[in-house]
Amino acid sequence: MVRFTVSTIALACATLGATPVSAQSKPTVAEADAYVAEAEKTLAADGVDAARMAWVSATYITDDTDALAAKSGAKSTDLAVKYALGAAKYASLPGLSYDTKRKLNLLRGGLTLPAPTRPGASEELSTLTTRMSSSYGKGKGTLDGKPINGSDIEAAMGETRDPAKLKEMWVSWNDNVGAPMRGDYAKMTAISNEGAKELGYKDVGALWRSGYDMDPAAFAALTDKIWLEVEPLYKALHTYARWKLNEKYGDAVQSKSGPIRSDLLGNMWAQEWGNIYDIVAPAGSGNVGYDVGDLLKAKGYQPVKMVKQGEAFYSSLGFPALPGTFWERSQITKPADREVICHASAWDVDNVDDLRIKMCTKVNADDFVTIHHELGHNYYQRAYNKQPFLYKNGANDGFHEAIGDTVALSITPDYLVKIGLLDQAKVPTPDKDIGLLLRQAMDKVAFLPFGLMVDKWRWGVFSGEIPTTGYQAGWDKLRLQYQGIVPPVARDETKFDAGAKYHIPAAVPYTRYFLARVLQFQFYKAACDQSGWKGPLHRCSFFDDKAVGTKLNAMLSMGQSKPWPDALQTFTGSREMSGKALVQYFAPLKAWLDVQNKGKPQGW
Ligand code: X8Z
Ligand code: ZN
Numbered sequence: 001m002v003r004f005t006v007s008t009i010a011l012a013c014a015t016l017g018a019t020p021v022s023a024q025s026k027p028t029v030a031e032a033d034a035y036v037a038e039a040e041k042t043l044a045a046d047g048v049d050a051a052r053m054a055w056v057s058a059t060y061i062t063d064d065t066d067a068l069a070a071k072s073g074a075k076s077t078d079l080a081v082k083y084a085l086g087a088a089k090y091a092s093l094p095g096l097s098y099d100t101k102r103k104l105n106l107l108r109g110g111l112t113l114p115a116p117t118r119p120g121a122s123e124e125l126s127t128l129t130t131r132m133s134s135s136y137g138k139g140k141g142t143l144d145g146k147p148i149n150g151s152d153i154e155a156a157m158g159e160t161r162d163p164a165k166l167k168e169m170w171v172s173w174n175d176n177v178g179a180p181m182r183g184d185y186a187k188m189t190a191i192s193n194e195g196a197k198e199l200g201y202k203d204v205g206a207l208w209r210s211g212y213d214m215d216p217a218a219f220a221a222l223t224d225k226i227w228l229e230v231e232p233l234y235k236a237l238h239t240y241a242r243w244k245l246n247e248k249y250g251d252a253v254q255s256k257s258g259p260i261r262s263d264l265l266g267n268m269w270a271q272e273w274g275n276i277y278d279i280v281a282p283a284g285s286g287n288v289g290y291d292v293g294d295l296l297k298a299k300g301y302q303p304v305k306m307v308k309q310g311e312a313f314y315s316s317l318g319f320p321a322l323p324g325t326f327w328e329r330s331q332i333t334k335p336a337d338r339e340v341i342c343h344a345s346a347w348d349v350d351n352v353d354d355l356r357i358k359m360c361t362k363v364n365a366d367d368f369v370t371i372h373h374e375l376g377h378n379y380y381q382r383a384y385n386k387q388p389f390l391y392k393n394g395a396n397d398g399f400h401e402a403i404g405d406t407v408a409l410s411i412t413p414d415y416l417v418k419i420g421l422l423d424q425a426k427v428p429t430p431d432k433d434i435g436l437l438l439r440q441a442m443d444k445v446a447f448l449p450f451g452l453m454v455d456k457w458r459w460g461v462f463s464g465e466i467p468t469t470g471y472q473a474g475w476d477k478l479r480l481q482y483q484g485i486v487p488p489v490a491r492d493e494t495k496f497d498a499g500a501k502y503h504i505p506a507a508v509p510y511t512r513y514f515l516a517r518v519l520q521f522q523f524y525k526a527a528c529d530q531s532g533w534k535g536p537l538h539r540c541s542f543f544d545d546k547a548v549g550t551k552l553n554a555m556l557s558m559g560q561s562k563p564w565p566d567a568l569q570t571f572t573g574s575r576e577m578s579g580k581a582l583v584q585y586f587a588p589l590k591a592w593l594d595v596q597n598k599g600k601p602q603g604w
Contacts, residue, residue, distance in 0.1 A: 073126035114195030132505035141173035158275030178500035205459035229579035303361035317549025334360035346377030376404020384559030395567035398515025449482035451514030
């Protein structure tokens, strides 16, 4: 299964054989050890069946696979909840070994959406989540009045420059996909909150924040602290991008001050803006001069070849080739004859070597990065496959999301020459460094406030601070506050734009991507330092560096066996997650943006 966290499906189902905590006598350390061993064995075995079920339903959506997936999900949740409740009873026992204590905590906090134990609740919860995920997978918007599926509309939002068409796609997607889910989402929230309370958490948001080897409130404060480090950079990019959009589209479409119209940014969710680099590129000589998507197309790359190219990078670091089954079982392109969930994911079906990706790959720059991203999950999964079951996970979920992105930061002009995609004569000269940095910032920096606000919204929904009657207003408020963007048309409480973003119906926590965005720069800088790179950081590619690969593998193979600061220290020497490496990478761009932005309206 997609082992982003120990999810309910990964913790799959079978007979409930856990060692019971005796009602009469106090539990003993030996009983706690046996309980953990039993849980690991049962959950590991049953997780494989659940993962197979989940794979089939995600790659072949029908009413039948929905029904089977819902049933399988409910059984997995029941089993995981049972072990979580049992774990809570042992957790404070004195004299527990380090591993037993850590694993009991992982068992207690490992569910993403817990169901309460009352009869029927897990079935109801699973039916709701399956229905929402499957509706998202089947979702369609329109372009020129004709239906267009999710992966096509995503690509079209990156390529289209006609504001009317952008608006049509944005409104139709959000109206058709998000709005109908509103009722189900409210029910899902209520039931899973009940489940979280039974496990001793205030609500589901509190459960999610508890998975970081630190006090949950301190974790929330850490994310805010990181945001403050990177916010000036985001504000500078926003000011500059708004100016360029105004130059291109005029006041009637994008005003010179205030928020940016979100459908103009080259992405359905305005989360990454790299697709409109052509609009913001520095005039004349500063421009990069190539687009990775165009290079791939010019050289006749097909999706499988793009994945092979990704694999070759990991091989160059010393990681063994992907197994033959990866190529037989992965879904690399969208099947023509059936509905699937196109949103990219990486799977480790047997927790050993049955690695797969599921994508609807397009030959463009976004998907070239996404391939490296997904493969990062797969190589992480394989690196920790000798760990005990409960440690088969990332040091924290941000680590899991950061590995492939770290590798993708190495897709520099010189690397593109090495793999034959770019002619040596077309390598951007040093005077084009600002263009290169700006292209990266449009994806990496633009994402930061989005990466933070998605779970600010969900934390608010789970805590009740954002009421059921205020879902849309709460979403729009955070989009404005953090990203400085507005929808192209007025929204009201019949809408549910949050539901039009995959991770909301699929219940995948999102703070992981915010963490990954800063962690990947920490990892990348460490790798480049290890390789002895002396030039500008953004020109470094650690392709072919076996020593970096060995050190990376040392961190990856730890899985979740130690608190994340230990893992971070293993690779970077530091125990602190921070935005400093990202800020340092973009420092020359920040200085340039500040000059461009002089005298222009700032903020929104
Ligand atoms: O969901 C993903 C990956 C799968 S874990 C494709 N990402 C986030 C998103 O698309 O919203 C990667 C970047 C952020
Ligand atoms: Zn991912």
